[in-house]
Amino acid sequence: MDTKPIVKLQNITKVIGKKKIIDDLSLDLFAGQITGFLGPNGAGKTTTIRMMTGLMRPTSGEVFIDGQAISTNFEESMSKVGVIVENPEMYKFMSGYKNLLHFARMNKNVTKDRIDEVIAQVGLQNRIHEKVSTYSLGMRQRLGLAQALLHRPKFLILDEPTNGLDPAGIREFRMYLRKIATEEGVSIFVSSHLLAEIELMCDRIAVIQNGKLISIKEVNGEQESYYYAEVSPKEQAHAFFESKDMKVENFEKGFVIPLETEAVPALITEMVTSNLQIFSFSLHKKTLEDQFLEMTGGGQIAESHKK
Numbered sequence: 001m002d003t004k005p006i007v008k009l010q011n012i013t014k015v016i017g018k019k020k021i022i023d024d025l026s027l028d029l030f031a032g033q034i035t036g037f038l039g040p041n042g043a044g045k046t047t048t049i050r051m052m053t054g055l056m057r058p059t060s061g062e063v064f065i066d067g068q069a070i071s072t073n074f075e076e077s078m079s080k081v082g083v084i085v086e087n088p089e090m091y092k093f094m095s096g097y098k099n100l101l102h103f104a105r106m107n108k109n110v111t112k113d114r115i116d117e118v119i120a121q122v123g124l125q126n127r128i129h130e131k132v133s134t135y136s137l138g139m140r141q142r143l144g145l146a147q148a149l150l151h152r153p154k155f156l157i158l159d160e161p162t163n164g165l166d167p168a169g170i171r172e173f174r175m176y177l178r179k180i181a182t183e184e185g186v187s188i189f190v191s192s193h194l195l196a197e198i199e200l201m202c203d204r205i206a207v208i209q210n211g212k213l214i215s216i217k218e219v220n221g222e223q224e225s226y227y228y229a230e231v232s233p234k235e236q237a238h239a240f241f242e243s244k245d246m247k248v249e250n251f252e253k254g255f256v257i258p259l260e261t262e263a264v265p266a267l268i269t270e271m272v273t274s275n276l277q278i279f280s281f282s283l284h285k286k287t288l289e290d291q292f293l294e295m296t297g298g299g300q301i302a303e304s305h306k307k
């Protein structure tokens with residue numbers, strides 16, 4: 001992977017009125033990588049995206065696109081950016097092809113070959129000469145993707161891209177995004193509330209809360225895990241864990257126990273010899289949602305254990 005970032009957010013702060021909406025945010029995005037941008041409502045995602053697309057100026061800090069600062073080289077840096085909005089503006093009475101031709105005219109550098117190339121990249125070859133009004137939502141989203149790719153951006157921003165798509169449509173869209181990141185070396189930035197979707201679509205997840213970047217995580221398929229045990233009597237079990245200095249979480253019916261697998265048999269043996277009754281002892285994987293809620297303080301892990 002090229003180590004020079006395509007996008008560099010450097011100590012970005014945005015103050016509106018008296019409110020600090022973005023607080024010293026720094027983030028690097030790389031070629032061929034899909035980064036998810038996740039945060040609770042009002043965290044500052046839209047504000048950050050507006051600054052990355054030159055629609056808003058940071059109060060302090062700088063955004064660089066492919067090495068060019070937006071504040072001093074606006075046109076050149078923006079020529080490297082492609083944006084897909086939630087509902088791409090399309091002429092429904094025209095064919096997909098004519099829509100692309102229309103957008104291509106706005107940019108002298110877009111050739112007919114390039115139009116054909118992006119059509120193939122989003123898999124619309126068979127329907128491209130039909131009117132957009134006959135397209136499914138998924139096809140319209142893909143046409144929006146094709147439009148955003150026409151000028152060969154190095155950086156593509158998608159704000160809530162799969163809104164309204166059914167699971168099959170989401171899966172399909174994800175596949176095309178992955179293909180584009182790999183084939184064109186585009187750095188893709190996806191803002192979404194759909195945690196599971198982000199987890200499947202992205203290589204990395206940046207989490208924002210109260211205008212601050214609180215975490216960047218690689219998505220590598222390895223999930224953190226924990227054990228959950230239902231043990232009785234509960235007070236005695238609690239004292240047992242405390243005596244062993246174990247940081248367990250106490251739920252109504254059981255305990256969440258951070259534990260290495262190798263340590264499980266010895267712990268169970270000790271619990272039994274301490275006259276604790278074990279009704280269940282099971283391994284759980286932390287979902288991205290668990291981790292997200294933990295990070296943002298929106299709740300503890302294992303909400304389901306509260307039942």
Ligand SMILES: Nc1ncnc2c1ncn2[C@@H]1O[C@H](COP(=O)(O)OP(=O)(O)OP(=O)(O)O)[C@@H](O)[C@H]1O
Nearest residue numbers: 016017019021039040041042043044045046047048
């Ligand atoms: N022009 C503005 N004037 C005052 N406050 C603003 C302005 N724009 C945004 N804010 C505030 O800044 C905070 C961040 O807003 P932003 O829209 O960036 O969040 P978000 O993460 O995109 O949220 P959501 O997921 O709800 O769209 C919010 O508290 C919002 O009310």
